Every structure is written in C-alpha cells, then in structure tokens.
Amino acid sequence: MAAICDSAGVKREAVQASPKLTIGEFATVTHLSVRTLRRYHEGGLLEPAWVDGYTGYRYYTPEQIPTAQVIHRLRQLDVPLADIESILTADDPQHRAQVISDHLRRLEAELDRTRAAVVSLHRLLNPEPADLExxxxxxxxxxxxxxxxxxxxxxxxxxxxxxxxxxxxxxxxxxxxxxxxxxxxxxxxxxxxxxxxxxxxxxxxxxxxxxxxxxxxxxxxxxxxxxxxxxxxxxxxxxxxxxxxxxxxxxxxxxxxxxxxxxxxxxxxxxxxxxxxxxxxxxxxxxxxxxx
Missing domain, CATH: 3.20.80.10 (Regulatory factor, effector binding domain)
Incomplete structure (x- = not known):
C-alpha cells in the first residue's frame, strides 16, 4: 500500500490498485446493510480491507464476501455476535464446529418449545368436545x-x-x-x-x-x-x-x-x-x- 501527502504534508493511505468494492456495493452482494457493516467494523467482527484515510470511506475485497455471507447466515440463526467472533477467529475447525453445534442445539430446544406452545394454543382455541372421559x-x-x-x-x-x-x-x-x-x-x-x-x-x-x-x-x-x-x-x-x-x-x-x-x-x-x-x-x- 502506497502513501501520499496532502497539501499540509499529512500522509494518507493511497487507494489500493487491487479490486475493491464500496461499502454500498458490498452491502448489495452480501445482503448486509451499510449500517450493519459499519457496526461490524466498529466491533472488530468484519473490518474493511481498506479505509480511505482522507474521506473515511470503507472498501472491501471480493475475498471478504464468503466471510460476510457466513456472518449473515449465522445472524439469521440468531447466533450471538460474541459466538460469531469466536467462530471466525478460531484456528481449530473442531472448535468452530462445536460452537455452531451448541447454538444449533439451543435453537432446536427453542423450536421444540415453540411447537409445544403452538400445539397447546390450537387445543385451547379449538377445544375438543367438553366431555372428558x-x-x-x-x-x-x-x-x-x-x-x-x-x-x-x-x-x-x-x-x-x-x-x-x-x-x-x-x-x-x-x-x-x-x-x-x-x-x-x-x-x-x-x-x-x-x-x-x-x-x-x-x-x-x-x-x-x-x-x-x-x-x-x-x-x-x-x-x-x-x-x-x-x-x-x-x-x-x-x-x-x-x-x-x-x-x-x-x-x-x-x-x-x-x-x-x-x-x-x-x-x-x-x-x-x-x-x-x-x-x-x-x-x-x-x-x-x-x-x-
């Protein structure tokens, strides 16, 4: 990455020559909103490949798309942000799989509770004949x-x-x-x-x-x-x-x-x-x- 000086002599990072996507373009291809991407950047979950030191504009590379899509899928499953960070930073594939499996078990338990509540409500809202043997x-x-x-x-x-x-x-x-x-x-x-x-x-x-x-x-x-x-x-x-x-x-x-x-x-x-x-x-x- 090259550096340039502005009129005041302050060094600014030059725009990289490698392919890049603006935050708006990256939001479009990943289905993560600009607001969400900014929040992930501030939290250290998904940092842009490069930030323009003069304008503050964020830029991403095509190689970051799969990571963003993983985050998107995990958030759809309500995986907590701390767990997502643990998954993304883990070097051990078994640890990543364990974190995901633990959350999936929690989701399955929640689905069981939801299904049970739905069944009970159906019986209460559409009661059987009043007679009980x-x-x-x-x-x-x-x-x-x-x-x-x-x-x-x-x-x-x-x-x-x-x-x-x-x-x-x-x-x-x-x-x-x-x-x-x-x-x-x-x-x-x-x-x-x-x-x-x-x-x-x-x-x-x-x-x-x-x-x-x-x-x-x-x-x-x-x-x-x-x-x-x-x-x-x-x-x-x-x-x-x-x-x-x-x-x-x-x-x-x-x-x-x-x-x-x-x-x-x-x-x-x-x-x-x-x-x-x-x-x-x-x-x-x-x-x-x-x-x-």
Whole structure:
C-alpha cells in the first residue's frame, strides 16, 4: 500500500490498485446493510480491507464476501455476535464446529418449545368436545423398582430419560409386569422443583445403582388418558383438574402418570397413551367407576 501527502504534508493511505468494492456495493452482494457493516467494523467482527484515510470511506475485497455471507447466515440463526467472533477467529475447525453445534442445539430446544406452545394454543382455541372421559380408580399398593430424586422442572425430561434407561438396562422386557409410571409431588409444578420418582413394575424388584425397591401406597385417583405427544399434556392436566374440582374432592398427594404406550414402545407419537391420575377422596362406595 502506497502513501501520499496532502497539501499540509499529512500522509494518507493511497487507494489500493487491487479490486475493491464500496461499502454500498458490498452491502448489495452480501445482503448486509451499510449500517450493519459499519457496526461490524466498529466491533472488530468484519473490518474493511481498506479505509480511505482522507474521506473515511470503507472498501472491501471480493475475498471478504464468503466471510460476510457466513456472518449473515449465522445472524439469521440468531447466533450471538460474541459466538460469531469466536467462530471466525478460531484456528481449530473442531472448535468452530462445536460452537455452531451448541447454538444449533439451543435453537432446536427453542423450536421444540415453540411447537409445544403452538400445539397447546390450537387445543385451547379449538377445544375438543367438553366431555372428558374420567375413571375413578382405586390403585392397590404395589412394590416396584424405581428411581427417586429431587428434580427441577426444567430438568425433568432429561432426568426421566436417564432414569428410565437405567431401569430398562437393569430389567429386560421379560421381567416387566406392567407399564412404567411416575409420581410427581405438587412442588415440582408449584415451586419448579420437587420429588420425582419413575418406576417399573417387575417380577423381582431389587436395588442396583440408583434403583431402589419402592413401596407405592394404595391411592384413589381420578384418571384420564392423554393421547399423543406430551407437548400439550398441560391442557389435559387442566381439563382433568377442572373435572376434579367439579365432581370430586381433591386431596394432597403426588400426581400419578402411567405410560401405557410411550416413546420406548413406538416412534409414532400418535400411538402414545399417558394415563394421568389425580388423587381424590372417594365419597361413597357406590360411586360409578366412570363419569363424563
């Protein structure tokens, strides 16, 4: 790069002879606005190849177009600017890939939350018929193999998957005597963390690792079945809770879930069946076993 002196004798960088694009031209070919390019320059994310020392005009080279396009794509995915800088400056391809993968996992989790909210809203805005199939059941005391813990609600799915995988490894299908289930203290929902237990009825319950022999007491439950994905299971919970308030006397106690058909049985979510049991007080022995 050559240097010239102005009339006051101050050195200014001369315009390079190599191909260059004005900031407006570069904005056009990269779909990054002039304002955005200026911000990226000021933040050190994408510096021009050359800045006219006299006018302050920014110039870019064709070789910078791929970098700008990478930035554009990453910003479309809402990758934070700090992560983009880490990606662009990393010499290790594995590190770059790890940063991108971590963000993609965050995006996928956000998409799952969005999809779940959309499904729930569709059910709330286009409700099913008002009738809800509910059974009043007395579940006998049982001895099962299970794993218990104090779990945060946001960690519950990961914790459940880990616990069920451990139970499945310890007790093959030939040992199963019924579908798996879970018991969730109200604090899990009311305070965001609480006692959580998942279990499998098996022929010979025995401890191993985190697995313990659990004695489940007898319980009277109002039970309904949630069909399909668990994205909108909260809607079914709400409808069952409303039914209980109207038809029965609720009592303190953990919510029961039984996974009659779940992801471990079939990959088709339409086939999933989750029984939800709400603890109630049976007012009379002659009550019907099913109501609507």
């Amino acid at each position: 509910v059974q009043l059941l007395s579940v006998p005391a049982r001895t099962v193999a299970g794993i218990s813990g104090h779990v945060r609600q946001e960690d519950s799915l990961t914790w459940y998957d880990s616990a069920m995988a451990e139970l499945d490894a310890a007790f093959p299908p030939a040992e199963h005597t019924g579908p798996p289930g879970g018991r969730y203290d109200n604090e899990l929902f009311t305070h965001g963390a609480g006692a959580f237990a998942v279990f499998r009825p098996v022929r010979n319950p025995k401890p191993a690792g985190r697995i313990r022999v659990l004695e489940l007491p007898q319980a009277d439950l109002a039970v309904t079945v949630h069909t399909g994905r668990h994205d909108d299971i909260d809607v079914t919970y709400g409808r069952l809770g409303s039914w209980v308030v109207t038809h029965a006397l609720a009592v303190d106690g953990p919510i029961h879930e039984t996974y009659s058909v779940g992801p471990r049985d079939t990959t088709d979510p339409a086939e999933w069946r989750t029984e939800i049991g709400w603890p109630v007080f049976r007012l009379a022995a002659g009550e019907p076993s099913a109501q609507k």
